[in-house]
Amino acid sequence: MRSADRSGIRWLLAELPDLVTGGIVSAETAEALRQHYSSRDPGEPRRIGFVLSAILGSLLVGAGVILLVAHNWDFLSRPVRCAIAFTPLVLSQALAIFVLLRRRESAPWRECAAILNVAAIGTAIALVSQTYQIQGDFARFILVWMLLALPVIYLFRTSLGLAIYFVGATVWVLSSKGGPFFGARPNDLWVWVLLALGVPAFIARLRENRNGYGTLLILTALAVAAAFSLGQTDEIGARSFWHCSFAGFWTAVYLVGVASFKDWRPTRPHPFVAAGWIGILSLTIFLSFRDPWRTHQWQNAVYLVPRHYPDALATGIQLAWVAAALLFGAYTLWKDRMLNLAPAALAPVALVAWGIAKQTGNPLTPSLLLNFFALALGIFTLLRGIRASRVFEANLGMLVVAILAIARFFDSDFEFVVRGIAFIAIGLGFLVTNLVLFKRKARA
């Protein structure tokens, strides 16, 4: 049973006495329902609580030991310091072997053993480096650490460990600054390989517990890592193409939330739906200004047929994100016409706008296109909400229009009277929409 149903079950059980007294269900039915649901007491809450307290406890013990050692660190000889650096690693390995032998079916034990082991790897390398004044660069330290952690993540099927791995990959790509590509280095593209190495583990978690919080945590870490990696890739590839690659990214985030996790919770959409809306809306509004299209780099920094390895590959990755968003969007449209796919249209719209900007070099047409898209998105969502009597959706549509209006308030040359009338119109729209919807709801 899905863990999120618990609140619904609790509500239902609390309602039962009223339903019985109201004569809606019989006493037997109520009893049967009570039996049915209370026998299915899910182990989830206890499990999460146990995992959290186990992790917290081990971290506290570890921190205490570190404090004690650090206090006497100066008086220790080099061999003693090295021995201390290896101690947590060896202990964590012993715990890991114990878990593999005896507690392989227990998720808390697996999570705990894996996290402690992963932390101990980094601690050992860092302490040895400090003892010997080894400087090495930080990026390489993170890379070695993550590569050593990766097999542990697979062996122990840990969600938290996998999320940490994706965060580590992000830290790696961000810490390798100072290269020839506007701060990025060609080697940064390897981050996609790092991320890909973690994906099979993610798919396994997905199969195991699609709608669990552990899976959501990994998905979030993966999305954040992909965003930063894409930003770095944009620096190496066709720089001005970031308009499109990030349109593709946010579209993908939205589509994942809306289509891949349709049955996330009975009453709530997947958090990625909200994240996708925020991302798509922010990017749309940003691109609806003229400035982001006003760039001198169309001529020299944008080659759709780049010349050599790093920028060709980076441009390929950028295009792949746009292509993935378009294909995913088309597939979703074909599969399920009931979903609101209007926000996902940002990917093709941004692509067309970018093409126009590249061809003409004129920032007006692309920004106008994005304005029309925002307006259409708002009105479409508003009408969709009204038709289905969904107050939240209708207001979301109004909100899109309102944000667009505020954005234009800043850069348009309209008279104050025109702006005033526009705002009054939008405000009235809000009021009328809500009035109509609530009336309709009350009647129903």
Add this chain to the structure above:
Amino acid sequence: VKSWRLIVFALVGVAQLAVPASLIWKREQTLRQGSVWKFRTAPVDPVDAFRGRYVALEFEAESHEISPPPNADYGQTVFVTLRPDPEGFAEVDQVNSSRPAGDDFIEAQLRGKTISLPFDKYWVTERDAPAAEAAYRAQSRRDKRNAFATVRVFRGDAALEQLYLDGLPLGEYLRANAAPK
């Protein structure tokens, strides 16, 4: 089914131990067999912020212009051989893009017409760090250049051995100049 996981983890565990162990091994080699070079520190930028548990070092050898190898990229790893200057401090001799013969060279990063040495932090204990940083700064002023570091060099690896202020190792200097409390 159980045993393959154990075998894989055993291999992984060995790799986990091998990485820090190899760091120790390489550094011990350098410390035992490397030749000693003295690097004079460069004048410190006084606005440079305090760095926590280490003293941030800069060296004169890093500010001298060198002739980079042909076709070298910015940030590329280069191999640097050293020579002593008249006062006995290390100077960059040659910069190559391939490993030179012999044991007495270090790996460094090319920064256009200068190089960046692979050691720029001297770890000290939390308690000593503020005093160490202040002392280092006082001894590395433009008019009073009395700080240098000894480095062991062996086959590309460079092991920072000791930081000297006013001719004394850092620890002794701090003890000798401790403010009476």
